Amino acid sequence: MATAFAAMADRPPAATTAAPSTVFDKIWDAHLVKRLDDGRDLVFVDRHVLQETTSAQAFDGLARAGRAVRHAELTVATQDHIVSTAPGRDEATNPAGRELLGLMRTNARAHGIPLFGVDDRRQGIVHVIGPELGLALPGSLLACGDSHTSTVGGLGALGIGVGTSEVEHVLATQTLAMTRPRNMRVTFEGAVEPGVTAKDLILHTIGALGTAAGQGSAVEYAGAAIRRLPVEARLTLCNMSIELGARLGLVAPDEATVAYVRNREFAPTGSALAEAARYWLGLRTDADAMFGQEFTIDCSRIAPQVTWGTSPQDVAGIDAAVPDPASFADAKRRELAAAALRYMGLEPGTRLAGLPIDVAFIGSCTNGRLSDLEAAAAVIQGRRVAPTVRALVVPGSTAVKRAAEAIGLDRVFRAAGFEWRDAGCSLCVSVNEDTVPPGARCLATSNRNFENRQGPRSRTHLASPAMVAAAAIAGRIVDVRREPAP
Ligand SMILES: CC(C)[C@H](C(=O)O)[C@@H](O)C(=O)O
Numbered sequence: 001m002a003t004a005f006a007a008m009a010d011r012p013p014a015a016t017t018a019a020p021s022t023v024f025d026k027i028w029d030a031h032l033v034k035r036l037d038d039g040r041d042l043v044f045v046d047r048h049v050l051q052e053t054t055s056a057q058a059f060d061g062l063a064r065a066g067r068a069v070r071h072a073e074l075t076v077a078t079q080d081h082i083v084s085t086a087p088g089r090d091e092a093t094n095p096a097g098r099e100l101l102g103l104m105r106t107n108a109r110a111h112g113i114p115l116f117g118v119d120d121r122r123q124g125i126v127h128v129i130g131p132e133l134g135l136a137l138p139g140s141l142l143a144c145g146d147s148h149t150s151t152v153g154g155l156g157a158l159g160i161g162v163g164t165s166e167v168e169h170v171l172a173t174q175t176l177a178m179t180r181p182r183n184m185r186v187t188f189e190g191a192v193e194p195g196v197t198a199k200d201l202i203l204h205t206i207g208a209l210g211t212a213a214g215q216g217s218a219v220e221y222a223g224a225a226i227r228r229l230p231v232e233a234r235l236t237l238c239n240m241s242i243e244l245g246a247r248l249g250l251v252a253p254d255e256a257t258v259a260y261v262r263n264r265e266f267a268p269t270g271s272a273l274a275e276a277a278r279y280w281l282g283l284r285t286d287a288d289a290m291f292g293q294e295f296t297i298d299c300s301r302i303a304p305q306v307t308w309g310t311s312p313q314d315v316a317g318i319d320a321a322v323p324d325p326a327s328f329a330d331a332k333r334r335e336l337a338a339a340a341l342r343y344m345g346l347e348p349g350t351r352l353a354g355l356p357i358d359v360a361f362i363g364s365c366t367n368g369r370l371s372d373l374e375a376a377a378a379v380i381q382g383r384r385v386a387p388t389v390r391a392l393v394v395p396g397s398t399a400v401k402r403a404a405e406a407i408g409l410d411r412v413f414r415a416a417g418f419e420w421r422d423a424g425c426s427l428c429v430s431v432n433e434d435t436v437p438p439g440a441r442c443l444a445t446s447n448r449n450f451e452n453r454q455g456p457r458s459r460t461h462l463a464s465p466a467m468v469a470a471a472a473i474a475g476r477i478v479d480v481r482r483e484p485a486p
């Protein structure tokens, strides 16, 4: 399989067009198979990644239609959503997950698709393992039956989240029929303050522009502040393009991207890598390229962010208070904010700093990578979790878990009173056995704070790993920048 994946990187460079174009245009055009009569584009999918909750029906459909998997060698499967995260778990640990996990194993075997299941060292959240294993490469197009496929945009790849019927289409044809996304750019200017992370940049952006801003768009994140972000932070940023309403998000590849890709299990090596890197580094937006929408964000004014409501756009800096719904100009927004405060059990004017929490969750495809765990551990080192808090670390992949253990992070978390669990989606979506009790308040590093997301009547606030770590210790939401050094 490694050879097949490596060969994919040898694709010819995009045909140079006369008109100035964006990095998105260049990658899209390199994948264009044909323009369909209905106005959509048919694009080639370099990698197709499967997760258990959206693939079973797709395989059923394929069987009913009597079709085969077109390119099993460009497809991989993992088990992440419904898996138990209890240490030492297997497919049967979460009884509710047995059927879907079993179906994935049977389907993968029947079609010759490699499965990185619960017992595999390569298992993990689909959007974490793509970059980690070199399945997602700069300039590639990756599809997955999961909305946050946009994560891989951090490498300069097009990550397209699709529904179950499209999973079936990709399995059968290795192509995707889709309306070409519009170009949108968000440029980040100014210096980012210490204690402010990629998670804060994207939460702030969603708050400023709204969850509908990116509709139908491919968002390019640009600017000096983005160039300075390590690749894992770019993955966090692109992950939440979905909460900005976009189809995908991306950061143009640079030397940091190439360095990240080097030595990944399925990435090209040797002269194939050198040749691919030349192509990747040419994937830049031309100076005069046109964007349907352009926004600029001033990073110097961004504080660590915390959500107060039930949409990711309900967000404010840690030094702010819960807003008065009456303060919103738009009538619909006023109504939604009032409903959100009722659900969250919050009063207008209450400071976000100081809100007591019951659960602290560090993990997910947004913030479950090694650098996220390192940032959290740096805050926790030598301290204890407040007795009123249940604190969990759920690494984004088995490889992240092992890498963290190799540098002793598990000991830091355990000594502080955190649970150190096996890899999976866990409390991000609570379709396994991990839940937040009704009415309880959780500060989480994940990407969605919808009603009931972490269990019936659960209350979710979103923040960065360092902020969640600091809150777990304090027992309440605090400003990580003001915490005394350990
Ligand atoms: C289960 C899956 C379809 C879903 C998604 O696509 O987003 C999940 O990953 C989520 O985050 O809610």
Ligand code: SF4
Pocket (backbone or CB within 6 Å): 081, 125, 126, 127, 146, 148, 364, 365, 366, 424, 425, 428, 429, 446, 447
């Ligand atoms: S971690 Fe959360 S957002 Fe990411 S794929 Fe899993 S459920 Fe979806």
